[in-house]
Amino acid sequence: MAAPADSGPAAVQSVDRALTILELLAADGHLGVTEIAALLDVHKSTASRLLTTLEAHGLAEQLPDRGRYRLGVGVLRLAGATRSRMDLVQESRQVTSALAATVGETVNVVILSGRETLYLDQVSGPSALQIHNWVGKRNPIHATANGRVLLAHMSEAESDATLAALTDGGGELTRLTERTLVTQQAVRADLAQIRERGYAVVRDELEIGLTAVAAPVRGAAGEVVASLSVSGPTFRIEDRLDSIAQQVGAAARAVSGRLGWSG
The missing domain is CATH 3.30.450.40 (GAF domain)
Known part of the structure; x- marks a missing residue:
């Protein structure tokens, strides 16, 4: 039987990358998808997919004017x-x-x-x-x-x-x-x-x-x-x-x- 899609080394790597994105946004304030992809050394589509997931959980949000991302209010909920x-x-x-x-x-x-x-x-x-x-x-x-x-x-x-x-x-x-x-x-x-x-x-x-x-x-x-x-x-x-x-x-x-x- 095949392993579930959300288990194994690939899932752990995704979690690690997502947490790294949060740390990058915390350090730099605003970052674009291209910048994040370069910092993670991943394809732009991978960075975009991770950001979309973080955004869905309120942990990242996209700035409407420049398309860059910053930490979302969900981080405040967790910190609270x-x-x-x-x-x-x-x-x-x-x-x-x-x-x-x-x-x-x-x-x-x-x-x-x-x-x-x-x-x-x-x-x-x-x-x-x-x-x-x-x-x-x-x-x-x-x-x-x-x-x-x-x-x-x-x-x-x-x-x-x-x-x-x-x-x-x-x-x-x-x-x-x-x-x-x-x-x-x-x-x-x-x-x-x-x-x-x-x-x-x-x-x-x-x-x-x-x-x-x-x-x-x-x-x-x-x-x-x-x-x-x-x-x-x-x-x-x-x-x-x-x-x-x-x-x-x-x-x-x-x-x-x-x-x-x-x-």
Whole structure:
């Protein structure tokens, strides 16, 4: 069977050339097809085809008067997504550092990435057992406090679709420990409690012996953009659950305020 047209060395070379075009446009501002072809050492038709693809994705645009190309506004969209994550880490670090020092445990800032959680930042308190460095890691959305917070603040249609997509052939969610909630009904019931009390508690569902408490972080318009959590050994968190929940909620509101939320 022939390889798909979009796979193999030729596809990799095309991606490399397209990225090089973006770098050339960033450096020079405006370039024509002939100039780009010469710089890439490719035929003019190849350069034109690559520019057309970039233009279709909003990453390059043609100037109407001279036929030359410049970077498109799609680049700003991509940069904005990265910038928003950087801003979130920057604006939360002072708050999460203070929280970690106070509670002594690990504090994480987490966002939604597809149907998983993505850990953006982590600060460890003095009592934290440095077993995991979660930054850059992903976890199942249904079995973590951060994931449950993010699920709880989706629309009902979005959360239902997410849970349905995560079920296996038998209709259950992935079981990570004997404590993991694996039915959609059980998770939905917990999501309702999270919305009512304002925070999530997940005990021993991702790992036995690990408990996390998480609360939502809101953007300027009030939308939930992330989750902030404290996690640590279950026996230590359980003894201080109410106090930690209050502190996590206060920290999440403080970060939300730094992001422009005034609620």
